Amino acid sequence: MVLEATMICIDNSEWMRNGDYAPSRFQAQADAVNLICGAKTQSNPENTVGVMTMAGKGVRVLVTPTSDLGKILACMHGLEVGAEANLSAAIQVAQLALKHRQNKRQQQRIIAFIGSPVKYDKKVLETIGKKLKKNNVSLDIVDFGETDDEKPEKLEALVAAVNSSDSSHIVHVPPGENALSDVLISTPIFTGEEGGSGFAASAAAAAATGAAGFEFDVDPNVDPELALALRLSMEEERARQEAIAKKAAEESSGAENKDHASSSNTDSVMAEAEPASNATADDKKDQPKDDDDAHLLQQALAMSMEEGSSGAAAVADAAMAEAAVDDQDLALALQMSVQDASMSSQSDMSKVFEDRSFVTSILNSLPGVDPNDPSVKDLLASLHGQGEQEKKEDQDKPEDEKK
Amino acid sequence: MACLHDHSCEDHNCAADWSLFNHIDVPKVVALNESVAGSAKSVFKPWEQRLDTSGGFLESNEGDPELLVFIPFTSDVKVKSISVVGGPDGTSPSRMRAFINREGIDFSDAQNMQPVQEWELAENLRGVLEYQTRYSRFQGVANLTLHFPDNFGGDTTKIYYIGLRGEATQNKRDVAATIVYEIMPNPSDHNYIITLVSSTLFVLLSPKLVI
Numbered sequence: 156m157v158l159e160a161t162m163i164c165i166d167n168s169e170w171m172r173n174g175d176y177a178p179s180r181f182q183a184q185a186d187a188v189n190l191i192c193g194a195k196t197q198s199n200p201e202n203t204v205g206v207m208t209m210a211g212k213g214v215r216v217l218v219t220p221t222s223d224l225g226k227i228l229a230c231m232h233g234l235e236v237g238a239e240a241n242l243s244a245a246i247q248v249a250q251l252a253l254k255h256r257q258n259k260r261q262q263q264r265i266i267a268f269i270g271s272p273v274k275y276d277k278k279v280l281e282t283i284g285k286k287l288k289k290n291n292v293s294l295d296i297v298d299f300g301e302t303d304d305e306k307p308e309k310l311e312a313l314v315a316a317v318n319s320s321d322s323s324h325i326v327h328v329p330p331g332e333n334a335l336s337d338v339l340i341s342t343p344i345f346t347g348e349e350g351g352s353g354f355a356a357s358a359a360a361a362a363a364t365g366a367a368g369f370e371f372d373v374d375p376n377v378d379p380e381l382a383l384a385l386r387l388s389m390e391e392e393r394a395r396q397e398a399i400a401k402k403a404a405e406e407s408s409g410a411e412n413k414d415h416a417s418s419s420n421t422d423s424v425m426a427e428a429e430p431a432s433n434a435t436a437d438d439k440k441d442q443p444k445d446d447d448d449a450h451l452l453q454q455a456l457a458m459s460m461e462e463g464s465s466g467a468a469a470v471a472d473a474a475m476a477e478a479a480v481d482d483q484d485l486a487l488a489l490q491m492s493v494q495d496a497s498m499s500s501q502s503d504m505s506k507v508f509e510d511r512s513f514v515t516s517i518l519n520s521l522p523g524v525d526p527n528d529p530s531v532k533d534l535l536a537s538l539h540g541q542g543e544q545e546k547k548e549d550q551d552k553p554e555d556e557k558k
Numbered sequence: 559m560a561c562l563h564d565h566s567c568e569d570h571n572c573a574a575d576w577s578l579f580n581h582i583d584v585p586k587v588v589a590l591n592e593s594v595a596g597s598a599k600s601v602f603k604p605w606e607q608r609l610d611t612s613g614g615f616l617e618s619n620e621g622d623p624e625l626l627v628f629i630p631f632t633s634d635v636k637v638k639s640i641s642v643v644g645g646p647d648g649t650s651p652s653r654m655r656a657f658i659n660r661e662g663i664d665f666s667d668a669q670n671m672q673p674v675q676e677w678e679l680a681e682n683l684r685g686v687l688e689y690q691t692r693y694s695r696f697q698g699v700a701n702l703t704l705h706f707p708d709n710f711g712g713d714t715t716k717i718y719y720i721g722l723r724g725e726a727t728q729n730k731r732d733v734a735a736t737i738v739y740e741i742m743p744n745p746s747d748h749n750y751i752i753t754l755v756s757s758t759l760f761v762l763l764s765p766k767l768v769i
Contacts, residue, residue, distance in 0.1 A: 156744065198744075259662030285619070288591075289591045289624075290590060
């Protein structure tokens with residue numbers, strides 16, 4: 156929102172008849188000028204813009220700095236193209252026009268479109284630049300049209316001489332498909348120091364995507380409340396998903412210690428798989444259930460084949476955590492199923508474990524597990540140690556005989 | 559009279575005399591041809607700190623010794639005398655020209671216009687010299703422009719301190735400052751920190767939402 160008075164210097168020399176920018180260089184320039192005027196007056200209602208020519212009938216001011224857009228658009232009509240551009244005279248005249256601006260508080264800026272070859276040396280241009288800098292005038296240059304070897308360097312030297320604290324810019328626009336104004340929209344010439352007014356930002360977004368490809372298909376300028384609401388709800392949803400995923404990961408990592416909810420879930424999944432599958436490990440791997448559970452199941456089974464049972468629980472938990480991270484929906488489903496399993500069927504789970512013969516049969520079917528291993532026995536013992544000690548003792552005797 | 563420090567300072571407070579520093583509208587101080595944008599503000603400080611260059615100093619661009627400093631005041635003042643501390647090795651300004659109550663002076667204006675008063679300066683590295691004004695011409699000063707056209711031969715001109723002595727009146731020249739009339743609200747005008755609570759409230763209360 157800088158308060159600025161701008162003078163735009165238009166190049167209407169013979170070189171502007173060329174058609175390498177559609178429809179002609181001059182027309183492309185005129186469109187860019189219109190867009191710039193709109194952006195400047197929109198960003199601050201007290202900004203003024205003036206227009207002058209560098210060639211044609213000579214260096215003359217068409218419109219003195221004004222905030223009236225209509226005058227500026229009208230003066231671009233009926234401009235004739237011809238003769239050669241006189242850059243140094245044009246800059247001096249622009250400086251004079253800015254000096255006599257009505258509101259002395261406005262910053263001074265010159266925007267020059269340079270499409271014809273530059274016949275001055277670097278030294279002369281640098282002196283011009285220093286004079287502008289001394290009087291605190293910023294200069295933006297749009298280098299388009301004719302390209303010869305030294306033109307970009309000369310113009311860069313000019314902008315470097317004027318530049319103080321990054322207020323002057325130069326843009327090189329090569330000929331091509333994009334219109335001159337589209338290329339300019341994303342440059343600092345348009346967006347100014349703070350990175351954009353609403354006008355420039357929305358125009359840039361529209362140009363860049365070719366259509367109204369805003370986030371959520373809502374133009375923030377047209378309906379800011381709706382855009383804001385949609386954005387907030389998206390962020391909330393994202394935060395919730397992250398919280399769920401984090402909780403699932405925490406629960407699965409904490410399952411080794413005391414809370415066997417998730418491991419019981421894994422075991423129950425494995426238990427479901429066991430009776431349905433054959434004895435061989437390969438067959439178990441190849442038994443796909445649902446598409447949702449298949450990948451997770453196979454991972455869990457594959458990992459459990461490689462290690463012991465206590466390792467299996469941890470690795471399966473890790474697999475579940477990885478799967479959870481990969482797929483948010485799956486994580487959500489798992490989380491819900493874990494909660495359901497832990498809450499509603501806690502009693503069922505404990506009953507399953509109480510049926511020690513069932514557990515032992517499962518463990519027998521796992522090739523890496525030796526039920527007679529004392530660590531396995533301890534694990535099983537701790538599973539039952541939840542206030543059901545009497546039942547365990549009762550079962551222990553017959554099962555010891557079984558073994 | 560002028561305090562040229564040929565007496566001991568215990569009996570009066572020199573700093574109090576240079577009180578116009580408090581009436582300078584420092585954020586609106588502008589300098590032309592300064593090498594570091596905004597460095598002109600560092601030149602206005604209390605009398606005791608006049609030799610202290612830790613806050614920066616005003617230097618002109620390479621090879622160009624001209625400097626122009628625009629000093630607006632918060633109320634009309636009467637300027638009795640001016641003191642300027644320059645830099646060493648020929649970078650002190652050699653002449654000073656003053657203009658009163660004219661905004662937007664640039665170098666070509668300054669060179670062509672007749673100043674209200676002009677002085678030949680001497681090198682004043684310790685800040686002991688001051689230059690009297692023709693007091694009758696410096697009544698009711700809302701802003702002061704000082705133009706330093708050349709120096710003692712250095713490549714640039716350096717100014718470490720500008721001190722003004724005088725009296726402040728309570729009059730103000732123009733009260734209407736920068737007021738922006740908003741036809742359309744422009745968010746970059748209003749730099750508020752919007753908390754999530756207030757923005758959700760806004761979302762809830764807005765009747766246009768269909769969620």
